[in-house]
Amino acid sequence: MTERLLIKALSGGKNTKIITLNGKKITKMPSAIGKLPGLKTLALQNNLIPKVCPELCNLTQFQDLKLREFYCEGNPLFLQWPEIAKQQENVWSLQEITSRFVINHLAENNPFLMDAMEWYPEIRSIISRRQTxxxxxxxxxxxxxxxxxxxxxxxxxxxxxxLQLVPVRVLVCSYKCFTQRDPNLFGIARV
Structure with a gap:
C-alpha cells in the first residue's frame, strides 16, 4: 500500500504537492521525496521513522520555505539521551584570531581599520564569510x-x-559560549 502511494506520488513529478503516509508503520523516510521539488506538504505522522533522510534537507530548508507543511509527530526522531560535550580548548589559527578582532572592531567603525581595508582588499574576502x-x-x-x-x-x-517547536540551525563561536547556552539549544555531534 505504502509503495503504491509513493509510486503514484513520484509519477506526478514536480506537480506532486502533497504526500500523506500517516500510520503506515514505515521505518525509513522515503528518500524518493528528494525527487519532488514541488512538494509542499509531507505528512508522516505515527510511523516508526528514527531519523530524517538527507534528501529532506533539500525540501525543508525552513528559511526558503519550499516545504510548507511537515507533520512528523509520533515518530522516534530524537534520541532520548543527550550526549555530554567534553570541554575543548579553543585553539584558533592566527587568521581566525585576527579576523575576529578585525570584524568585531569594524562593527564599531574603528577608523584605523576602515582605512586598512582600503589597502588590503583580500581582508574583505575573508571577513565576508563571517557568521554571528x-x-x-x-x-x-x-x-x-x-x-x-x-x-x-x-x-x-x-x-x-x-507541533509547538521547530528546529532552527544556529552557530556557536566557542565552548565558552556553548556553556552559557539556553536550555533549548543543543549541539549537533556525530556519535
Missing part, C-alpha cells in the same frame, strides 16, 4: 559548533496543533 554567534552576538569565521535550537513556529505556518 547565537550566544554572544560576536562575529567569527570558523564555526566552533553547529547547534539546533527549538523555537515556536511562525504564526503564518500551517502546522499540526501538536
Amino acid at each position: 554567534c547565537a550566544i554572544c552576538g560576536q562575529y567569527f569565521i570558523t564555526i566552533w559548533l553547529e547547534c539546533v535550537q527549538f523555537v515556536p513556529p511562525p504564526k503564518n505556518w500551517k502546522i499540526s496543533k501538536n
Whole structure:
C-alpha cells in the first residue's frame, strides 16, 4: 500500500504537492521525496521513522520555505539521551584570531581599520564569510559548533496543533559560549 502511494506520488513529478503516509508503520523516510521539488506538504505522522533522510534537507530548508507543511509527530526522531560535550580548548589559527578582532572592531567603525581595508582588499574576502554567534552576538569565521535550537513556529505556518517547536540551525563561536547556552539549544555531534 505504502509503495503504491509513493509510486503514484513520484509519477506526478514536480506537480506532486502533497504526500500523506500517516500510520503506515514505515521505518525509513522515503528518500524518493528528494525527487519532488514541488512538494509542499509531507505528512508522516505515527510511523516508526528514527531519523530524517538527507534528501529532506533539500525540501525543508525552513528559511526558503519550499516545504510548507511537515507533520512528523509520533515518530522516534530524537534520541532520548543527550550526549555530554567534553570541554575543548579553543585553539584558533592566527587568521581566525585576527579576523575576529578585525570584524568585531569594524562593527564599531574603528577608523584605523576602515582605512586598512582600503589597502588590503583580500581582508574583505575573508571577513565576508563571517557568521554571528547565537550566544554572544560576536562575529567569527570558523564555526566552533553547529547547534539546533527549538523555537515556536511562525504564526503564518500551517502546522499540526501538536507541533509547538521547530528546529532552527544556529552557530556557536566557542565552548565558552556553548556553556552559557539556553536550555533549548543543543549541539549537533556525530556519535
